[in-house]
Amino acid sequence: MNVNNYMSLQFISKSENEAFARITVAAFVSQLDPKMNELTDIKTVVSEAVTNSIIHGYENKPDGMISISAKIEEDTVYITVEDEGLGIKDIEEAKQPLYTSKPELERSGMGFTIMENFMDKVEVKSILGKGTKLTMMKRIESKKALYN
Amino acid sequence: MNVNNYMSLQFISKSENEAFARITVAAFVSQLDPKMNELTDIKTVVSEAVTNSIIHGYENKPDGMISISAKIEEDTVYITVEDEGLGIKDIEEAKQPLYTSKPELERSGMGFTIMENFMDKVEVKSILGKGTKLTMMKRIESKKALYN
Amino acid sequence: MSLQLQISNQGEALIVRLQGELDHHTSELLKTKMENAIEQEGSNHIVLVLQDLSFMDSSGLGVILGRYKQITNKGGKMVVCNVSPSIYRLFEMSGLFKILTIEEDVEQALSSLGVVS
Amino acid sequence: MSLQLQISNQGEALIVRLQGELDHHTSELLKTKMENAIEQEGSNHIVLVLQDLSFMDSSGLGVILGRYKQITNKGGKMVVCNVSPSIYRLFEMSGLFKILTIEEDVEQALSSLGVVS
Numbered sequence: 001m002n003v004n005n006y007m008s009l010q011f012i013s014k015s016e017n018e019a020f021a022r023i024t025v026a027a028f029v030s031q032l033d034p035k036m037n038e039l040t041d042i043k044t045v046v047s048e049a050v051t052n053s054i055i056h057g058y059e060n061k062p063d064g065m066i067s068i069s070a071k072i073e074e075d076t077v078y079i080t081v082e083d084e085g086l087g088i089k090d091i092e093e094a095k096q097p098l099y100t101s102k103p104e105l106e107r108s109g110m111g112f113t114i115m116e117n118f119m120d121k122v123e124v125k126s127i128l129g130k131g132t133k134l135t136m137m138k139r140i141e142s143k144k145a146l147y148n
Numbered sequence: 149m150n151v152n153n154y155m156s157l158q159f160i161s162k163s164e165n166e167a168f169a170r171i172t173v174a175a176f177v178s179q180l181d182p183k184m185n186e187l188t189d190i191k192t193v194v195s196e197a198v199t200n201s202i203i204h205g206y207e208n209k210p211d212g213m214i215s216i217s218a219k220i221e222e223d224t225v226y227i228t229v230e231d232e233g234l235g236i237k238d239i240e241e242a243k244q245p246l247y248t249s250k251p252e253l254e255r256s257g258m259g260f261t262i263m264e265n266f267m268d269k270v271e272v273k274s275i276l277g278k279g280t281k282l283t284m285m286k287r288i289e290s291k292k293a294l295y296n
Numbered sequence: 297m298s299l300q301l302q303i304s305n306q307g308e309a310l311i312v313r314l315q316g317e318l319d320h321h322t323s324e325l326l327k328t329k330m331e332n333a334i335e336q337e338g339s340n341h342i343v344l345v346l347q348d349l350s351f352m353d354s355s356g357l358g359v360i361l362g363r364y365k366q367i368t369n370k371g372g373k374m375v376v377c378n379v380s381p382s383i384y385r386l387f388e389m390s391g392l393f394k395i396l397t398i399e400e401d402v403e404q405a406l407s408s409l410g411v412v413s
Numbered sequence: 414m415s416l417q418l419q420i421s422n423q424g425e426a427l428i429v430r431l432q433g434e435l436d437h438h439t440s441e442l443l444k445t446k447m448e449n450a451i452e453q454e455g456s457n458h459i460v461l462v463l464q465d466l467s468f469m470d471s472s473g474l475g476v477i478l479g480r481y482k483q484i485t486n487k488g489g490k491m492v493v494c495n496v497s498p499s500i501y502r503l504f505e506m507s508g509l510f511k512i513l514t515i516e517e518d519v520e521q522a523l524s525s526l527g528v529v530s
């Protein structure tokens with residue numbers, strides 16, 4: 001195994017932790033010397049995934065746990081975001097642009113679309129009543145990577 | 149239990165993660181709206197503890213795991229830093245200002261002294277061959293705390 | 297790590313300036329403040345100034361779309377200005393840029409609404 | 414999250430300007446670069462400028478003390494300047510401020526060394 005760096009993070013499902021989570025992952029990924037817009041992409045997808053766990057997975061109850069892991073292998077970042085919440089009934093439907101199960105909360109239904117656009121790969125695993133795990137991957141086009 | 153917020157973090161014992169660890173803990177604690185110098189204190193003690201785990205606990209081998217937890221209860225932050233490394237033989241000796249077991253690495257021997265000065269409380273538990281766990285506590289004198 | 301907003305009036309328009317980060321956590325504040333301001337001020341139009349917004353995700357899209365609906369229901373218009381490239385990309389992806397009017401800055405936003413500045 | 418250093422010469426003094434964060438990870442770089450510069454340039458004195466150093470911990474104390482010993486062994490002096498209050502506190506705690514000379518800025522550091530600037 002060729003892990004260049006690895007971290008994992010757990011925190012409770014409070015919305016204050018959305019900002020905390022994206023700052024943490026961005027600080028970790030910044031070791032790869034990413035371009036500004038790549039770092040913004042990473043922050044955005046982490047924010048989307050964590051927000052989904054809080055709103056949909058735990059329905060805004062602040063006593064759930066959310067786990068994130070991030071792994072750097074050469075020039076590629078692998079990120080997982082996981083909750084033990086309600087789970088997703090129909091993943092294909094959930095991924096549709098503009099689809100949301102909570103329009104009353106002014107959700108835009110764009111979370112999955114943004115994740116799929118900003119990352120090279122997004123995989124969703126979910127079991128109803130058990131929880132949801134996202135695995136995402138992105139190659140970082142940093143200067144550093146060229147010389148490694 | 150009155151946990152206002154909680155997070156835990158694990159990462160491998162590479163020196164790149166010293167900066168990552170202190171940024172992460174500072175981002176978490178900043179929810180309490182601390183003063184600038186309080187945040188610097190927190191960053192410094194996290195840096196000291198993580199550096200000790202890397203240099204002394206794991207003797208600079210990059211395959212150890214370091215765990216941090218941070219808990220906010222009202223206006224107080226509790227931080228633990230833990231490794232499964234070599235452990236400390238004589239904790240009282242280790243805490244002496246200027247004492248270091250690795251003078252050849254230009255260590256200053258000031259890590260524990262700084263932690264004890266910057267935090268309200270520091271507790272060290274260590275078992276030889278098993279690892280070391282620091283538990284630290286600090287009250288944050290933020291404006292926010294006054295109104296909570 | 298938080299959102300500041302500054303609300304002012306110019307003619308028939310409510311000018312809302314955002315600073316900081318707009319995510320799910322901070323969108324609650326924006327929603328409440330703007331809803332109240334739209335009701336209380338009786339303004340016809342909204343100008344949303346995003347110049348100092350350093351971060352926005354899809355929760356921001358939701359709350360902006362919500363206020364767009366609120367003001368158009370009252371027969372008013374909404375113009376967004378000083379949009380950074382990364383936020384513009386989100387508007388594009390969601391199709392929001394087709395229904396929102398986007399202008400360079402506050403002056404152009406106001407003149408597009410026919411408000412004398 | 415990293416350290417930049419800029420090394421220049423003024424008379425008999427080596428001027429080292431630090432920018433960024435000085436911890437265990439970045440102290441390795443500082444040690445190597447300064448060791449080499451002290452040997453190669455044959456400078457008598459060191460002026461360490463900490464103006465743009467945003468973070469330092471006890472690993473920084475160690476590497477500064479190490480260079481202090483290196484230069485005093487050669488009969489030279491070391492002066493540190495532009496020290497922020499939080500870094501000053503570390504110097505105080507460790508007793509380093511008793512053996513290091515601390516000056517306001519580069520000019521005063523150089524003149525305290527008798528180097529014409």
Ligand SMILES: Nc1ncnc2c1ncn2[C@@H]1O[C@H](COP(=O)(O)OP(=O)(O)O)[C@@H](O)[C@H]1O
Nearest residue numbers: 052053056057087094100101107108109111112
């Ligand atoms: N972690 C999760 N747990 C349960 N349901 C989820 C989770 N993430 C997404 N979903 C479901 O997928 C839908 C689409 O998600 P998304 O594209 O992010 O839009 P939005 O969050 O705006 O609703 C959500 O409305 C929800 O029904």
Ligand SMILES: Nc1ncnc2c1ncn2[C@@H]1O[C@H](COP(=O)(O)OP(=O)(O)O)[C@@H](O)[C@H]1O
Nearest residue numbers: 200201204205235242248249255256257259260
């Ligand atoms: N996590 C740890 N594992 C093993 N030994 C440790 C650990 N932390 C501290 N020590 C021991 O305590 C001593 C004093 O630590 P410290 O005051 O931080 O000074 P320094 O790191 O400069 O040596 C170290 O030299 C080491 O022998």
